[in-house]
Amino acid sequence: MGTLYFTRHGQTVWNVENKICGATDIALTELGHQQAIALGRQLAAERLPIDEILYSPLIRAAETARHISEETGIPRRMEPRLMEQNFGRYESTPRDGQEFRIAKAHFVDHYDGGETMMQLCQRIYNLLDEIRTSDRTYLLVAHNGISRAVQSYFYDMTNEEFASFGIRNCEVRTYTW
Numbered sequence: 638m639g640t641l642y643f644t645r646h647g648q649t650v651w652n653v654e655n656k657i658c659g660a661t662d663i664a665l666t667e668l669g670h671q672q673a674i675a676l677g678r679q680l681a682a683e684r685l686p687i688d689e690i691l692y693s694p695l696i697r698a699a700e701t702a703r704h705i706s707e708e709t710g711i712p713r714r715m716e717p718r719l720m721e722q723n724f725g726r727y728e729s730t731p732r733d734g735q736e737f738r739i740a741k742a743h744f745v746d747h748y749d750g751g752e753t754m755m756q757l758c759q760r761i762y763n764l765l766d767e768i769r770t771s772d773r774t775y776l777l778v779a780h781n782g783i784s785r786a787v788q789s790y791f792y793d794m795t796n797e798e799f800a801s802f803g804i805r806n807c808e809v810r811t812y813t814w
Contacts, residue, residue, distance in 0.1 A: 639814040641768060642687060642776040643787050646697040647672040647704075648806045655732050658697070659724035659751070659782070665700050672807040673701040677708025680776075680809075687711050692778040693719035701807070702778040711776070718764045721780035725751025741800040754799075761786035769814050787812070 647669030651658045665673070680687070690713035692702035699715065706713040725748030727737045740746060744754040761783060768775055777787070785802045788794065791812045794802065804810060 639769065639772075640686075640774050641765075641787075641812045641814070642685065642774070643784060643804075643810045643812065644676065644701070644705075644776065644778055645781055645784060645804050645806055645808060646693075646695075646701040646778065647676075649697050651729070652806065656729050657724050657727050657732050657737065658780070659721055659728040660695070661728050662695050662697075664696050669697065669806065670700065670704065673704035674708060676701075676807040676809070677705040680705060680711075681709045685776075686774050687776045688773040689714060690776045690778055691716040691719060693721065693780060693783070695720060695780070698778050698780065705776070705778065713778075716764065716777075718760045719777060719779040719783055722754070722757045722782040723748075723751040724782075725749045727751070738800070742796050744796070757782060758786045758789065762790055765790050784810070 647665045649658060649663040649669060650666055651663045690702050690706055690711050692698045692713060692715055694715050694717055702713045727748055730737060747753055781803045784804045785799055788802055789799055
């Protein structure tokens with residue numbers, strides 16, 4: 638039985654401002670850097686058997702992965718499929734906006750130029766299918782939207798549960814195959 642670890646990047650300015658980051662490349666705040674360093678130290682102390690860190694190409698995840706790698710010595714590699722969902726017209730709008738809350742339940746909507754929830758899940762499921770056949774243990778460093786897809790890969794979820802699911806910055810989730 639294999640194990641997969643997942644974490645969300647550290648805090649960004651748009652997280653503080655309650656804005657949807659999506660595919661917009663938003664940097665970590667100073668607290669976000671501190672969160673990532675602290676997570677790296679925690680993982681080093683726990684000595685989890687992680688072989689490699691795979692991370693999203695967006696700077697907030699890349700910097701989080703860099704800090705974790707520096708603290709743990711675990712090698713890291715950018716994985717483009719871990720990029721956050723492009724939410725189209727909703728990027729930079731309030732995360733808790735009524736219109737966006739309703740839109741997240743429309744799994745085939747491109748949000749005027751974005752990526753559908755179904756497209757997001759396809760690329761994440763494809764990645765997870767590949768990882769599952771590996772004999773390596775990975776830590777994925779990505780985004781809240783990606784956490785929904787990962788959670789739904791391992792657990793049945795209603796549409797409402799999927800749309801409302803999320804994890805905190807630098808929270809670690811453990812999944813077993």
